[in-house]
Amino acid sequence: xxxxxxxxxxxxxxxxxxxxxxxxxxxxxxxxxxxxxxxxxxxxxxxxxxxxxxxxxxxxxxxxxxxxxxxxxxxxxxxxxxxxxxxxxxxxxxxxxxxxxxxxxxxxxxxxxxxxxxxxxxxxxxxxxxxxxxxxxxxxxxxxxxxxxxxxxxxxxxxxxxxxxxxxxxxxxxxxxxxxxxxxxxxxxxxxxxxxxxxxxxxxxxxxxxxxxxxxxxxxxxxxxxxxxxxxxxxxxxxxxxxxxxxxxxxxxxxxxxxxxxxxxxxxxxxxxxxxxxxxxxxxxxxxxxxxxxxxxxxxxxxxxxxxxxxxxxxxxxxxxxxxxxxxxxxxxxxxxxxxxxxxxxxxxxxxxxxxxxxxxxxxxxxxxxxxxxxxxxxxxxxxxxxxxxxxxxxxxxxxxxxxxxxxxxxxxxxxxxxxxxxxxxxxxxx
Ligand SMILES: *Cc1c(COP(=O)(O)O)cnc(C)c1O
Numbered sequence: 001x002x003x004x005x006x007x008x009x010x011x012x013x014x015x016x017x018x019x020x021x022x023x024x025x026x027x028x029x030x031x032x033x034x035x036x037x038x039x040x041x042x043x044x045x046x047x048x049x050x051x052x053x054x055x056x057x058x059x060x061x062x063x064x065x066x067x068x069x070x071x072x073x074x075x076x077x078x079x080x081x082x083x084x085x086x087x088x089x090x091x092x093x094x095x096x097x098x099x100x101x102x103x104x105x106x107x108x109x110x111x112x113x114x115x116x117x118x119x120x121x122x123x124x125x126x127x128x129x130x131x132x133x134x135x136x137x138x139x140x141x142x143x144x145x146x147x148x149x150x151x152x153x154x155x156x157x158x159x160x161x162x163x164x165x166x167x168x169x170x171x172x173x174x175x176x177x178x179x180x181x182x183x184x185x186x187x188x189x190x191x192x193x194x195x196x197x198x199x200x201x202x203x204x205x206x207x208x209x210x211x212x213x214x215x216x217x218x219x220x221x222x223x224x225x226x227x228x229x230x231x232x233x234x235x236x237x238x239x240x241x242x243x244x245x246x247x248x249x250x251x252x253x254x255x256x257x258x259x260x261x262x263x264x265x266x267x268x269x270x271x272x273x274x275x276x277x278x279x280x281x282x283x284x285x286x287x288x289x290x291x292x293x294x295x296x297x298x299x300x301x302x303x304x305x306x307x308x309x310x311x312x313x314x315x316x317x318x319x320x321x322x323x324x325x326x327x328x329x330x331x332x333x334x335x336x337x338x339x340x341x342x343x344x345x346x347x348x349x350x351x352x353x354x355x356x357x358x359x360x361x362x363x364x365x366x367x368x369x370x371x372x373x374x375x376x377x378x379x380x381x382x383x384x385x386x387x388x389x390x391x392x393x394x395x396x397x398x399x400x401x402x403x404x405x406x407x408x409x410x411x412x413x414x415x416x417x418x419x420x421x422x423x424x425x426x427x428x429x430x431x
Contacts, residue, residue: 001389005049006036025158028396031381033388035396041068043407046393054393055412059403062209062241063266065355066315067407073270073311080307087303093310094301100313101268101276104249107237107258111278112287113301117240117265118146120275121203123295124261125150128201128234130293131283136199138192138233140183142369142399144210145203145238145263153178156210156399183208184216184368186223193231201234201261202227206251209241209401211372212358213351221257228260234283240265240275241401244313245355248320254353267316270308273299319406326404327354329413337420344428347376356401359383359394372399379431386423392416 013020021027021035028035036048044067046056059065066073094113102108114120125137125148137150144157152167153175166175179196182188183204193199206221208214228235237259243250244267252259261279268274278284286293299305316322330352337359341348347363360366361379380398387394392415394402 001052003036003050009037010034025397030397031384043067044405044412054391055415057394057402059405062403063271065267065405067405073308076307076311080304085304091303093303093306096310097306105262108262108278109281110284111276114275115273115297115299117275118148120263120265120277121145121238122148124236124263124277127286127293130286132200134198134200135177136196138179138181138199138202140181140204142211143205149174150178154180182369184220189227199233201236203236203238205238207242207353211369211399212360213356213401221255225257234260236261238263244316246353247323248316268309269305270312272305272308274305274309322406323354330357336417340421340424344424346424346427346431355404358401386426390419392419
């Protein structure tokens, strides 16, 4: 599969932008490849500038769930654009989306829209510090919450394959307020709170997505919630990926927890730039203009993004059976690919839940940061390149989730399984 036009665009891009990209993982560096350039996307497929077609398991990192260029959504947006692209004043659709989100998440009484997930987590942390009058925060190793200074400590996603453990440019004074616990290891969190009484909040991805998919073990989230309540710390659930993906109502609904603040993003913008954070009334009322905690945004609640979000959430609300189908499809993949891995003696196992999964090159069960970090990145690189060559686009890093859309249907599952067989057969002699 030729990628000449992509290669020449990338070459020019590297002369104009750092690493040629606007978000590091797009450079394909952790799989030692160079990126392809998208021309358009439809349903479950991406089409590049060289005329290649890829079955897409990145789905804009989870922002797309209905499928690319969904006909209904496209129609709504065409109409929305005619009405103006940004107002800078209130409009009825932001009331609509707020109502949809509040109805879907019982833990959210009030919410505010932002333009990205990063802004949502950044603002949630600020609010937690203001509300508790404490400075410290606990985050879990390998969880990624956007590129917020205080949260760029032991983070996953692009940072999991970053040469340095953390980002440069984060003041030590800030980083020293961030305490690192381990996902699925409640003792590590108990130990932190034993020694430090200055902690405002604990932020986590209720299902880890940015170290690859890692599910919470039985009781872990409930225990975290209990510690937070006992210590007077706020529990912040970062559901930027999981909200509206694993279930209508998110992972907190799935696992029966009630965070103080929830962060949302990706899906809620229907492919446009949007995030949100919301939670208990008494906490959210600390935000300006009611309270003393400042937070704002020129494009927050942008009418195009909001109308795309409203369309998407209403669709999800009215087609909840689709979640069960996504769950079944991933279960099928897990079982079938598991059998193939055994047949070809490939150390590979899939962690998955509704709408998201990760295949790890490891024999061991992946249940925490340590076990995930121990997988073979060399085998992943080989797998990624062979899959791409066969027209399937998985994330260009081992430590990411694969995301389904409603357009990943039987045909796509068959294509995926057939390609797995072919790729594993090629790899069998190499492992
Ligand atoms: C993507 C992501 C973010 C950051 O969202 P952006 O829109 O990229 O700023 C935050 N938290 C989680 C869990 C994410 O996956």
